[in-house]
Amino acid sequence: MNLYITRHGETIWNKEGRLQGWKNSPLTEKGVMQGKMLKKAVVEYGIARVYSSPSERAALTARFAVEGLDIPIIFMEELKEMNMGDWEGRTLEEIQNEETENFENYWTDPFKFKKNTGEDFSDILNRARRAIDRITSENKDSNILIVTHGVTLKALMSFFAEGGFIEYWKTPVVKQTSISLVKFDDDNTGRIVMYGDTSHHI
Template sequence: MLNIYITRHGETQWNSENRLQGWKDSELTDNGKRNAVALGERLYQINFNTIYTSPIDRAVKTASLVCSDRNIPILFEDGLKEINLGDWEGKVKEEIEQTSKQEFFNFWNAPHLYNHEMHNGESFAALKSRVENVINRIIADNKEGNILIVTHGVTIRAILSYLMNIPTEKWWEGPFIEGTSLTLAQYDEGTFQVKMIGDTLHIKKTTSV
């Protein structure tokens, strides 16, 4: 059996400003770093085969903090990058709604109707396809044991959509995926079972400045 631990990167400066990041990036806040360290402490006794991370820096830094002083291979996977939000990246809700009010509404409330083309973004279908490919490749390389995936909020929704066969219209249902929250799935004999989604037991509730 393979245990698949999944986490989102720690809080970033743009998270704290409610800016969309996508493929763009911003620095981890002190709070984001603290919570990544706390997750590392929570997982310290687990023997991980490998840590797989999105190559975007906020995920890479989170993976490094979770890994701490342990000798665990950290591999970059382009398929774990966040959804590409095109022209929306770096902007807050009010800025996006000036040009894309309906599509911004659809993104969060009717994802099956979301049209990515007008702002040069990536579709949910394309995201899910690349996520399926990378998950299947990871499973092929890890028949048993434990692996950790460090990725992004929307990407975790894509992973859950694949593992649990969730249709696009129900993409956002379930617990909110906070920074460094922990999701756990198990793979055994061709079947996935999701045991935990977005657990925040280790997260320090402090305000970033």
């Protein structure tokens, strides 16, 4: 089995540098095009099924990716972005100025990050683990596309990274609708063989 994992297309709040979390912001024209370009990857990699966050920006990206193809989309609450509570809708600059220490912990020492009305990193990792367990149990020999979000994508990938979540969290954030690949060996061990590939954007 191969898990191809992607991030939704660009949104207005992405351009404005605002955290989205469980709130939503519409796809930009570029975001729509990114979703449509994903279709090339879906065909090339022989995707049999798509699992997607139900958040509008991810759901639309998933629908663009399989438009006109007979490929089912399964929506999973577990694939939603980390709930950022009262940080949602605010710019990174605003948060950094008002909650400097907690903002720094979020980026550099995530398990010291203190949640407000949302989730912390233990919450998102537990949720991502449930998603991986379900998807891998339902699919043994298929090529699967997962459409999710920046933090959730890192949480999902970190289960297959040698350094675990802390080290993987420090890797660059992938571009929208790039493809990361976890390949499963015969003994059902997953390993990361691609991270943030955008060759289908051409």
